[in-house]
Amino acid sequence: MRLFKGKGEFKRSVSLTKDARDGILTFCKMNHPNEGILVLRGKSRKGNIRIDGLVVPPFSETGPAFAGFPHSFLPLDMSYVGVVHSHPGNSARPSLADLQNFFGLISLIVKYPYEDDDIFAWDSGGREVEISVI
Numbered sequence: 001m002r003l004f005k006g007k008g009e010f011k012r013s014v015s016l017t018k019d020a021r022d023g024i025l026t027f028c029k030m031n032h033p034n035e036g037i038l039v040l041r042g043k044s045r046k047g048n049i050r051i052d053g054l055v056v057p058p059f060s061e062t063g064p065a066f067a068g069f070p071h072s073f074l075p076l077d078m079s080y081v082g083v084v085h086s087h088p089g090n091s092a093r094p095s096l097a098d099l100q101n102f103f104g105l106i107s108l109i110v111k112y113p114y115e116d117d118d119i120f121a122w123d124s125g126g127r128e129v130e131i132s133v134i
């Protein structure tokens with residue numbers, strides 16, 4: 001689904017560096033069968049969100065159906081563009097809780113088995129955003 005391209009609006013897209021993608025997939029595999037969660041670092045420019053770094057959030061809690069952390073413990077850092085978490089099942093769609101706990105500009109979800117094509121990006125409205133690996 002595409003966002004409406006109105007005056008002054010840009011189509012959203014996500015660019016993920018190859019290193020960031022590989023780091024995410026490795027982290028998800030390590031945490032399986034639990035969910036894993038990482039904070040995404042990068043830059044947003046004209047609707048394109050470039051992700052080039054990963055941060056393990058403090059005090060994160062994970063379980064088979066829950067991955068979260070208290071957002072208030074994160075230092076205010078403008079380079080945090082969102083979070084990525086894994087879904088040990090086979091759906092990469094954001095759950096209601098995922099949307100309610102939306103952090104930053106973008107939410108990445110990786111579904112099992114965490115291969116290159118298993119990463120999906122969503123905006124705060126639950127709309128899919130195109131990802132490219134750079």
Ligand SMILES: [Zn+2]
Binds near residue numbers: 085095
């Ligand atoms: Zn989720």
